[in-house]
Amino acid sequence: MRKATTGNYFEDFTTGLEIRHAVPRTVTEGDAALYIALTADRHPLHCNAEFARALGFERETVNDLLVFHTVFGKSVPDVSLNAVANLGYADVRFGVPVLPGDTISSTTRVLGRREARGGETGVVWVRTVGVNQRGEEVLTLIRWVLVNKRDPESPAVEDDAPEVPESVAPDALYVPEQLDLSAFSAGITGGRAWWGDYEPGERIDHVEGMAIEEAEQQIITRLYQNTARAHFNAHALQGTRFGRRVIYGGHIISVARALSFNGLENAVRVLAFNGGTHSNPTFAGDTLFAWTEVLERIDLGRDDAGALRLRLIATKDADPATEDVPLRVTDERGRERYHPNVVLDLDYTVLMPKAPG
Template sequence: MNHKYSLGNFYEDLYPELEINHATPRTVTEGDQSMYIALTASRFPLHCDAEFARSIGFKRELVNDLLVFHIVFGNSVPDVSLNAIANLGYADVRFGVSVYPGDTLRSVTKVLARKESSKGDTGVVWVKTIGLNQHNEEVLSFIRWVLMAKKDKDIKIEDSTLIQTPNEVKSDQFIIPRELDLKKFTSRATGGKWFWNDYQKNERIFHVEGIAIEEAEHQMAARLYQNTARAHFNAYSLKDSLFGKRVIYGGHIISVARELSFNGLENALRILACNGGTHSNPTFAGDTIFSFTDIIESIDLPSDDFGALRLRLIAVKNLDPMKEEVDIKIEKNGRSIYHPSVVLDFDYTILMPK
């Protein structure tokens, strides 16, 4: 019988050099922006204040950088990670040309490498995904690696390889928005008191508030991103899984933690890059997310108007880091592991006025 449905790709199907043009391009609308704000409480004015955006050179408000990331990422899920056990990490994430409401985004993925597990029942696959707009301009690119289920655990795959992902996106690789003009920038819209020059290496900023994530909210978020991964939706089939229930999409944790960072980083404009990210522990409905940021580096760019800050954003669940000290990593059985309350370790770089 010819079954007219797809079960998605498994480890065996994702071989090195495979290139996939993903279906379902997405025209991003004002409604998408509003829904994203409703689900994350985003307050960065570049993404919700058209007059502010115009005052610094843009045509209108921009689509939130992380919403762009989630849409491009989500577009790749049916072909890459529908059968994923876990999304393990990101590297070399570069944000490209500005995305405006009305732009149409599509995604292309190339498989870079794969490595079968020692047991032979799973494997890790490394892929690079590129997001393009309707003009074929690059809006985003990233590498991620995924722990994949195998279709047939008894068949050994012999082409296991490893790749070395970049540790950082260099400053000469940043794409500064061509529209940006900060000559008329004021902090009236942001409310921010601190600028690029005011942040010091190794400084820690607590973002104060916590946000509880409910079951309906995280599923609506994954649907907004058109992320079809079973781990976020299929409660029935997940009863016999490792956790026995739905897991919140890790990218949504990035969004919630980053939007909390508005308190302390109000004058942040674009995200330029993500150098690496780890979803260190799972998050479930009912968990409350707090976040804090460590300043890794101030990067002076060839401009009198702006510079870049490399930041380490840490998200923790069900623990207020302002009231209870939390070690990001702890020792267990002679190994360094993430504290069980730490759910995200996200190294990224932002653009900020001087």
């Protein structure tokens, strides 16, 4: 009887397969503090208990992206241990807020698959759902992953790639029932702009840059119990395309979101990811910058808040505030691609208070 697992390969995934992931995770105050230490995130709902209580919560809530990474990390040993890359996200919806002490469990269902050219890999689409100890949904997400085949000579599979939604519908956005913005204080956030101050088409350069170091990405990826060998096994990666460890794409999202606080200070919480692409790899030593394009103002039918649909772009080693960094370029074969310094293109939605009075 084999005691250790080598993870699932492309051939092991069948459409409709359901996987209950091992080792549910209790998220603690220590996790939340370490997340701040490794990302410099300043959103007060996640670090200021008095601010959170003033908005109707029992205490400060766990950062939305820490919840995302925890649910995601639980799926890695079963879904992407043998992945080449995580290719994209869709229909990512944030549910009931998580408080320190809550325990998160994750399950995954395979939505479809498609063999890649060359026959050595294939793309697998999955939906992963995270729930708390009461069975309340805290996150649901679709992602698609390029996974190695166990045997490159194995027969080709039928292409049953699913259609994924282009965006999360406004009526599917979850606003916490206990949220009360009557006591929201811009003096706490430092923000000067409200929901109605953001115009579609507006661009916000977030000014600061943040270098990514090997040690921090190792620590934070371990925090999420993400075991993907692309982030850890330097020995096994020596003969691969990059020959070195790649920074976990979720860490890029977290750093870019933390940088975006400068200009989006009043955003209360993340409601959804409509779609996202890790457009180029990031490595230790790279410096990240970020800018945001306002895509849409969404009226939620509330007097106190609306939603903003935003496009968050992260670049490496190129400051978009002072340097010309086009989003896309044409390569030598005439194909349009992301500029090599663009590492993240994330379409997401946040909850933003309306101006008081």
